[in-house]
Amino acid sequence: xxxxxxxxxxxxxxxxxxxxxxxxxxxxxxxxxxxxxxxxxxxxxxxxxxxxxxxxxxxxxxxxxxxxxxxxxxxxxxxxxxxxxxxxxxxxxxxxxxxxxxxxxxxxxxxxxxxxxxxxxxxxxxxxxxxxxxxxxxxxxxxxxxxxxxxxxxxxxxxxxxxxxxxxxxxxxxxxxxxxxxxxxxxxxxxxxxxxxxxxxxxxxxxxxxxxxxxxxxxxxxxxxxxxxxxxxxxxxxxxxxxxxxxxxxxxxxxxxxxxxxxxxxxxxxxxxxxxxxxxxxxxxxxxxxxxxxxxxxxxxxxxxxxxxxxxxxxxxxxxxxxxxxxxxxxxxxxxxxxxxxxxxxxxxxxxxxxx
Numbered sequence: 001x002x003x004x005x006x007x008x009x010x011x012x013x014x015x016x017x018x019x020x021x022x023x024x025x026x027x028x029x030x031x032x033x034x035x036x037x038x039x040x041x042x043x044x045x046x047x048x049x050x051x052x053x054x055x056x057x058x059x060x061x062x063x064x065x066x067x068x069x070x071x072x073x074x075x076x077x078x079x080x081x082x083x084x085x086x087x088x089x090x091x092x093x094x095x096x097x098x099x100x101x102x103x104x105x106x107x108x109x110x111x112x113x114x115x116x117x118x119x120x121x122x123x124x125x126x127x128x129x130x131x132x133x134x135x136x137x138x139x140x141x142x143x144x145x146x147x148x149x150x151x152x153x154x155x156x157x158x159x160x161x162x163x164x165x166x167x168x169x170x171x172x173x174x175x176x177x178x179x180x181x182x183x184x185x186x187x188x189x190x191x192x193x194x195x196x197x198x199x200x201x202x203x204x205x206x207x208x209x210x211x212x213x214x215x216x217x218x219x220x221x222x223x224x225x226x227x228x229x230x231x232x233x234x235x236x237x238x239x240x241x242x243x244x245x246x247x248x249x250x251x252x253x254x255x256x257x258x259x260x261x262x263x264x265x266x267x268x269x270x271x272x273x274x275x276x277x278x279x280x281x282x283x284x285x286x287x288x289x290x291x292x293x294x295x296x297x298x299x300x301x302x303x304x305x306x307x308x309x310x311x312x313x314x315x316x317x318x319x320x321x322x323x324x325x326x327x328x329x330x331x332x333x334x335x336x337x338x339x340x341x342x343x344x345x346x347x348x349x350x351x352x353x354x355x356x
Contacts, residue, residue, distance in 0.1 A: 003188065010260060018078065033263065078257055172232055172239070193210075222249040252342070287355065310339065
């Protein structure tokens with residue numbers, strides 16, 4: 001069924017928060033809200049992490065476009081159907097392959113978007129990465145599989161190349177899922193999950209991994225990942241016969257449309273206070289920015305996907321995929337700002353769920 005979009009992108013509505021400059025001003029108490037919180041970088045410095053350094057680059061993450069068939073209320077990418085220009089070109093994808101080949105420590109290629117499958121070069125790029133022997137992750141929103149007949153064979157394609165599928169599903173109920181993502185999302189997500197199961201994803205005895213992602217629909221931190229996973233497994237199996245491997249519980253970071261939601265609902269200050277109070281120093285050593293390089297659809301380099309959305313490029317002379325220097329990237333200082341509290345709150349948060 002056709003999805004009824006929950007909202008529009010910030011840029012489509014002319015919202016000031018479509019500017020990363022304005023977002024950073026908000027986070028630092030200079031615009032829209034004058035609330036100030038302890039400086040995150042100072043927190044790390046108190047623990048001896050000044051400057052904050054990476055380990056080695058193991059995960060090569062690409063945002064290959066902001067084009068998406070959904071416009072979710074919480075999206076930190078501000079993706080949507082109107083983002084037709086922001087799509088990585090074949091030339092830039094080839095440059096990514098060259099960079100992956102030049103960094104032997106890279107084991108995983110993590111492809112995200114938007115809906116990454118809507119990039120016309122997605123399947124070619126997946127095939128090239130698997131030829132290199134890399135683990136490939138597809139951050140799939142599920143509904144793209146049902147959105148158009150040309151995507152219906154995605155499960156078979158992904159299975160053929162043993163792509164690790166990581167799918168976002170806000171909840172195991174229609175009301176909460178559609179409330180965050182738009183009417184029709186839950187029904188199409190269930191059909192897509194059943195199709196993935198049919199080709200072997202998530203089932204014992206196969207090496208086809210299907211993980212789900214949960215993120216809260218409001219201004220609160222996620223519950224315990226282990227408990228959420230058990231409940232998702234029980235409910236999805238009981239109601240729909242769906243199985244999956246793991247569930248990742250991810251904290252919403254105050255960036256883009258979720259930042260807009262916090263401000264519009266009057267929850268910004270309270271949410272930031274929660275993040276600051278929940279700061280967990282035990283998460284710092286395993287933060288995803290330490291072993292990841294994130295590449296934008298234009299080929300610019302960042303420490304993580306959130307820094308990418310805030311346009312905080314890597315602290316290196318070579319900030320584009322055409323002039324990267326592996327040694328320089330390995331020895332760079334990681335760029336920090338107030339949104340980083342989101343990754344260190346509670347049990348911590350990364351693209352692979354909790355940290356600690």
